[in-house]
Amino acid sequence: MIVINWFAFVQVFAAALLASTIVVTFYSVGLRLLVRAGRSPVVAPAEFTDAITVISEKEARRAEKAAAKAAKKSPLTDGQKRLSQYAAYGCFAVCGAAVLGGILLIFFNH
Incomplete structure (x- = not known):
């Protein structure tokens, strides 16, 4: 049992x-x-196969630029x-x- x-x-x-x-x-x-x-973490895009969408280099640069701009505007x-x-x-x-x-x-x- x-x-x-x-x-x-x-x-x-x-x-x-x-x-x-x-x-x-x-x-x-x-x-x-x-x-x-x-210090927002920006992750470089990875290459995947199948149906996973990968951001382009241009989109990665735009994200890095936006993070740097947001860091400059910080009131702290x-x-x-x-x-x-x-x-x-x-x-x-x-x-x-x-x-x-x-x-x-x-x-x-x-």
Whole structure:
């Protein structure tokens, strides 16, 4: 007869829900703070096959130009931008720590 430990199932479900919420929240806040600091991430287009639309070099240059223009119009002082950048890095560190903690829990089975 198979016996299911429902309490353990609920524990795993709650831990997964909490961890995913932490990672997504801190990553999105980190990205927002990074943009606020004037360091918006611009990703170069990749070449894909099939039905995936790829932006052209012209569109990539236009996006970089728009990001640079938005960074110049920022009403924040240099100190506020630097603080936002450090806070963004802190948010990314929390994401990394959450992922690393999950991996350690898997490896050490605790």
